[in-house]
Amino acid sequence: MADSALKLQLTEAMKDAMRAKDKARLGTVRLALAEVKRIEVDERIEPDDARVLSILEKMIKQRRESIRQYESAGRQDLADIEQSEIEVLQTFMPQPLSDSEIDAIVNQALADTGASSVQDMGKVMAAVKPQMAGRADMGAVGQLIKSKLGQA
Template sequence: MSDTSIRDTLKAEMKTAMKARDKERLGAIRLILSEFKRIEVDERIEIDDARALAVLDKMVKQRRDSVQQYKAANREELAAVEEQEIAVIQEFLPTPLGEEELRAMIDEAIANAGAEGMQAMGAVMAQLKPKLQGRADIGAVSKLVKTRLAG
């Protein structure tokens, strides 16, 4: 991203959605901004872009879980609402990493950690997590790292 923060981008997009009378998009953006505000009030902090990415990532995960539950309960209309929110939230996340890029980053982190076996897991994940926030599913990355370290 450029010099504008994620919050500034969200506020600009909120105005655009209001002018376009796009209720669904506006609702999703307001949800994001209210979650930022809730965290700031609860934790008495100001959210920076790194934390904003973590929050957006978590919001996407929560909605994916909801989609699965709604589909399992044959509530397609509710699942559709969640999927629409996921699409809006993902617009504010960086482009997801491709599998090749991800594997290269994992290899590099393992080499940098200089350790072998499962005892290196924490060191490798500590290197990867800040680089991957919002760009890859950390749980899936963790499984890949475990596989590599075990192999």
Template sequence: MSLVNQLKDQMKDAMRAKEKVRLGTIRMALAAVKQIEVDTRETLTNEQTIAVLTKMVKQRRDSLAQYAAAGRNDLAQIEAEEIQILEKFLPQPLTEEEIAALVDASIIEMSASSMADMGKVMGALKPKVLGRADMASIGAMIKAKLQ
């Protein structure tokens, strides 16, 4: 079953259960997917849908940090709930050890030896960790290993 169909099924369940936050979050995710499909005139694959959901989670984490810093705990709580709902549709996150192993394997595979090769390593890793790890932390790990 495709990820979009899972989202639609969960939206129906949220409607039946009258869970407003969950329903609103799932509708927002489906709207983002639909917007990209309309813009590109093609149906998104599961990987592309995961990328959209990952971007939405990242945006909410940024908002959560800003709301918490401003002392707006009510808004921060809403963002935290939306993150939890969206993360249920993403693949299981990788552990630090798994990420380190993938980084090491990609560095060896690309024969990377300097910072000039960082882009090649990131390009090789991105499809492997899509939605399962933060690319910023992976970039920092690659940078540390290539220096």
């Protein structure tokens, strides 16, 4: 069974963090590897890079939500911990797309799908998601598509 390159990168990062005695980074990387392992066991699959990427995206999204909750509760100390975990997880993500790149991909998808109203949003999202996976906030992309379809 061949491991994905991203999973191997996580494993190497864990070893490096152990050697450097970087407890914060080590803990975050171990959480990510544990989540990958959980998927392997639960679904009896060997996750590829795309699946590992989606796992990391989900972990980042969870931490962003936790930050909002902690900040609204006045617990900045906990929000800072979550933010540092996001920073560690983002080191394994591909280079984020710029706003102009996102706009170009969305415009191309709108043209390709012939979308004309908000009812066509699912088709457009399906077209852009593979190109943007792990490289853009899909919630923000959804809002951009919705605003463009609203104008159409």
